[in-house]
Amino acid sequence: xxxxxxxxxxxxxxxxxxxxxxxxxxxxxxxxxxxxxxxxxxxxxxxxxxxxxxxxxxxxxxxxxxxxxxxxxxxxxxxxxxxxxxxxxxxxxxxxxxxxxxxxxxxxxxxxxxxxxxxxxxxxxxxxxxxxxxxxxxxxxxxxxxxxxxxxxxxxxxxxxxxxxxxxxxxxxxxxxxxxxxxxxxxxxxxxxxxxxxxxxxxxxxxxxxxxxxxxxxxxxxxxxxxxxxxxxxxxxxxxxxxxxxxxx
Ligand code: MN
Numbered sequence: 001x002x003x004x005x006x007x008x009x010x011x012x013x014x015x016x017x018x019x020x021x022x023x024x025x026x027x028x029x030x031x032x033x034x035x036x037x038x039x040x041x042x043x044x045x046x047x048x049x050x051x052x053x054x055x056x057x058x059x060x061x062x063x064x065x066x067x068x069x070x071x072x073x074x075x076x077x078x079x080x081x082x083x084x085x086x087x088x089x090x091x092x093x094x095x096x097x098x099x100x101x102x103x104x105x106x107x108x109x110x111x112x113x114x115x116x117x118x119x120x121x122x123x124x125x126x127x128x129x130x131x132x133x134x135x136x137x138x139x140x141x142x143x144x145x146x147x148x149x150x151x152x153x154x155x156x157x158x159x160x161x162x163x164x165x166x167x168x169x170x171x172x173x174x175x176x177x178x179x180x181x182x183x184x185x186x187x188x189x190x191x192x193x194x195x196x197x198x199x200x201x202x203x204x205x206x207x208x209x210x211x212x213x214x215x216x217x218x219x220x221x222x223x224x225x226x227x228x229x230x231x232x233x234x235x236x237x238x239x240x241x242x243x244x245x246x247x248x249x
Pocket of ligand 1: 040095
């Protein structure tokens with residue numbers, strides 16, 4: 001198996017190195033990660049400026065590539081031919097904060113895995129929480145266990161798995177995407193010329209504790225594994241819309 005590993009926190013992030021170490025016994029791992037933090041950069045495609053990619057060894061001295069683009073650009077570059085050998089799976093993380101609920105389309109970690117599905121490859125996004133401290137060793141071990149299972153029963157090519165690992169694990173759950181509760185606040189400040197500028201501030205988000213969701217699972221000490229696809233169609237709504245919007249208008 002040949003794994004492409006990326007993240008959205010940048011090539012020097014400790015979560016990336018932990019995942020690299022856990023996956024190396026299982027597979028050949030090619031690392032291409034952004035040169036800076038692209039957290040919350042979303043599913044980006046850089047079309048109007050060049051992308052650079054340079055060799056940049058990880059902290060353990062192992063080979064890796066640093067890319068000027070977003071996580072989804074790293075994946076696209078690799079799969080469009082920068083990486084010559086066939087890639088079987090794209091893994092993204094470990095992100096130091098959960099990616100759950102409506103985080104998914106903001107998340108550089110998750111959208112890197114979405115990019116894999118555009119190329120017909122399975123993807124896995126891996127996140128944990130850093131409050132009080134991130135447990136990267138445990139999270140990486142869970143990811144490796146999951147990938148070991150997938151080597152026996154491969155995912156459908158248009159699917160990705162969004163994996164969130166709590167600080168201590170009492171079990172694993174297949175979950176659905178839940179609902180975040182954001183606590184964003186607009187912070188207004190003024191520059192030295194008196195012109196206003198803005199920050200999106202506020203406290204860390206929480207989530208709704210609906211049973212069966214990603215947030216519910218991690219709050220109860222379970223690894224949350226949510227299968228996702230990029231088809232955003234609201235299928236259940238189609239019959240109702242078809243009942244009053246006819247082919248004639
Ligand atoms: Mn991040």
